[in-house]
Each structure stands twice: as C-alpha cells, then as structure tokens.
Amino acid sequence: MDKQEYIESGILELYVFGQLDEPEFSEVTKMAEKDEDIRNEIISIEKAIINFSESVAPFLSSGNYEKIREALMLKHGVVDMKPKSSIYLYLGWAASILLLIGVGYQYVQLEDKKTKIETVETEKSKLQESVVDLTLQNKNNEATLAIIRDNSNTIVKLEGQEVSPQSYAKVYWNKDTKAVHIDAAGLPEPPEGMVYQVWALKLNPLTPTSIGLLENFKGNAKRIFTVENANEAEAFGITLEPAGGSASPTLEQLYTLGKA
Incomplete structure (x- = not known):
C-alpha cells in the first residue's frame, strides 16, 4: 500500500x-x-x-x-x-x-454523595452540641433564678472602695443553711495572675475569714459564684489577691465591702 x-x-x-x-x-x-x-x-x-x-x-x-x-x-x-x-x-x-x-x-x-453525608454528619454533631449547650445554659439560668428568688437569702450589697469606686457586688447569704453565693457582675476582670478572694468579716475586733476564690472569672458569663458557707459574718468583703489566694486580705486591694 x-x-x-x-x-x-x-x-x-x-x-x-x-x-x-x-x-x-x-x-x-x-x-x-x-x-x-x-x-x-x-x-x-x-x-x-x-x-x-x-x-x-x-x-x-x-x-x-x-x-x-x-x-x-x-x-x-x-x-x-x-x-x-x-x-x-x-x-x-x-x-x-x-x-x-x-x-x-x-x-x-459518589464523591459528591460522600461529601454531602459528611456535611450532614458535621451539622448533626454541631446541632447536638448546641442542644447540650442550651440545656446547660437553662440549668444555670434556673439555678441563678432559684438563688435570687429564694426568700431565705439575705442580700448584702457590697459597695466599691477606694481602689475601685465603680465596683460593686452582691452576696446572697442563707443564714439557715449558711450557703453563700456571690454576684460579681460589677467587678472588672482580674489582671493575669490575680484572683478575687471573698472574706466573711467580724468587725469587733476585725477578724477576716476566707470563704473562697472567684476562679474562672472570664469563663463565668453570669458571674454568679458559690463559695464556702459562712457560719457567722457581720460584713463581707472582696479583695484582689495573687493566684491561689492569701492567708489574710490585702486591704490596699479591697474592691468591695458591705455590712450584713
């Protein structure tokens, strides 16, 4: 050819x-x-x-x-x-x-279907996490409302002191159960390496007793804290202390104070 x-x-x-x-x-x-x-x-x-x-x-x-x-x-x-x-x-x-x-x-x-399935699973996981978060938020809200509405609680208003005049806080103290809850919404965020410490005070003579630290301050959106029971108190104060707390209050860092 x-x-x-x-x-x-x-x-x-x-x-x-x-x-x-x-x-x-x-x-x-x-x-x-x-x-x-x-x-x-x-x-x-x-x-x-x-x-x-x-x-x-x-x-x-x-x-x-x-x-x-x-x-x-x-x-x-x-x-x-x-x-x-x-x-x-x-x-x-x-x-x-x-x-x-x-x-x-x-x-x-097939790849498109796999991608869609993975997307659905991811959205389902996010939805489940949202449901859990909402459930926890509802429980926290209910617990907070229970504290505020409990007529057995004595409300002690803490006013700002010289180091921070604009600060304020509230103590919810049940004199029967001795339970103490702190509403710290009026306190500024503590500096790095510092923590707020709550004191139950007897005034004459002045005798402070530490009843707890307000830890995880940034992670507590509602700023409601439960501290140790106060058996006897004539006043409550909150000071700013080094992380871990102090054996006695630093009076120069007294943020709020109020009589019971």
Missing part, C-alpha cells in the same frame, strides 16, 4: 495506544524516523487524543483520570491488533471514551 493508505489504515493509531506487537511497533518506529509525514501524523494523533480526553473529562483530576484509564485497559485486555477497517477502531475509541466518561461521572457522583 502507498503511504496515504498506510496512514489511513489505523495502524498509526494502534501504535500511539501501544496496541501493536513488537515487530509491527518496530516497523512503524523505523518508518516514522525516515518519513516526516508519518512522524507528523503520529504527533497529530497524540495531540488529538490528549485534547479530546481533556475536553470530555474536565471534572476529573489527572490522577483519577489515569486510574480510570488504567482500569479500563486492564478490564478490556488486548483487542484485535488488525481491525478490518479504521471505522471499527474509531468505534472502539468512542465506546471506550463513553465508558470512561460514565465511570468518571459515577465516581464524581
């Missing part, structure tokens, strides 16, 4: 796809080295396949595309190396490409 018939026979396409046996492959290689038209036709086929593959499968990454292509090659095995006419070769390419697109589409759909 002449050169044009040779080019149109489909053997060059099989050569590009690596579907020729060794003698035929070597023959085409030698002819391509000698004949510029055959060499250019091989290059043209390679470019056409690359461009067409990219255009029909834009939604696949190169890695996934290669995996699918390899899977197709393994699945279909070696085809007839000598098609009766080039039309069968083109039909084979079309079928393979359609199958490649179908597999790719199914792959993308």
Whole structure:
C-alpha cells in the first residue's frame, strides 16, 4: 500500500495506544524516523487524543483520570491488533471514551454523595452540641433564678472602695443553711495572675475569714459564684489577691465591702 493508505489504515493509531506487537511497533518506529509525514501524523494523533480526553473529562483530576484509564485497559485486555477497517477502531475509541466518561461521572457522583453525608454528619454533631449547650445554659439560668428568688437569702450589697469606686457586688447569704453565693457582675476582670478572694468579716475586733476564690472569672458569663458557707459574718468583703489566694486580705486591694 502507498503511504496515504498506510496512514489511513489505523495502524498509526494502534501504535500511539501501544496496541501493536513488537515487530509491527518496530516497523512503524523505523518508518516514522525516515518519513516526516508519518512522524507528523503520529504527533497529530497524540495531540488529538490528549485534547479530546481533556475536553470530555474536565471534572476529573489527572490522577483519577489515569486510574480510570488504567482500569479500563486492564478490564478490556488486548483487542484485535488488525481491525478490518479504521471505522471499527474509531468505534472502539468512542465506546471506550463513553465508558470512561460514565465511570468518571459515577465516581464524581459518589464523591459528591460522600461529601454531602459528611456535611450532614458535621451539622448533626454541631446541632447536638448546641442542644447540650442550651440545656446547660437553662440549668444555670434556673439555678441563678432559684438563688435570687429564694426568700431565705439575705442580700448584702457590697459597695466599691477606694481602689475601685465603680465596683460593686452582691452576696446572697442563707443564714439557715449558711450557703453563700456571690454576684460579681460589677467587678472588672482580674489582671493575669490575680484572683478575687471573698472574706466573711467580724468587725469587733476585725477578724477576716476566707470563704473562697472567684476562679474562672472570664469563663463565668453570669458571674454568679458559690463559695464556702459562712457560719457567722457581720460584713463581707472582696479583695484582689495573687493566684491561689492569701492567708489574710490585702486591704490596699479591697474592691468591695458591705455590712450584713
């Protein structure tokens, strides 16, 4: 056959796809080295396949595309190396490409479903966390309201002192149960490494007794604290002390004070 018939026979396409046996492959290689038209036709086929593959499968990454292509090659095995006419070769390419697109589409759909499932699970987890948070907030609100509404509690107002005149606080003291709760909403956040300490005071002579620290101040949004019971108290005071508290109050750091 002449050169044009040779080019149109489909053997060059099989050569590009690596579907020729060794003698035929070597023959085409030698002819391509000698004949510029055959060499250019091989290059043209390679470019056409690359461009067409990219255009029909834009939604696949190169890695996934290669995996699918390899899977197709393994699945279909070696085809007839000598098609009766080039039309069968083109039909084979079309079928393979359609199958490649179908597999790719199914792959993308599967990945999309996995992503949606993961999103739903994440939203479900967030919703469960929100429900837990709301439940805890409701319990805290109920506990706070119970303290404020308990008629057994004596409310002691603590006024700001020289170091912080704008500060204030409230003590809810149940003289029957001796329980003490502190409303510290009127206190500024303590500096790093410092903590508020609550004192139950007897006035004559002045005898302070520590009944607790207002720890985790920043994490307590409502600023309601439960401290130790106060068996006897004529007044309450709150001072600013080093972390861990002090054995006796630092009077220069007395923030609030009030008589019971």
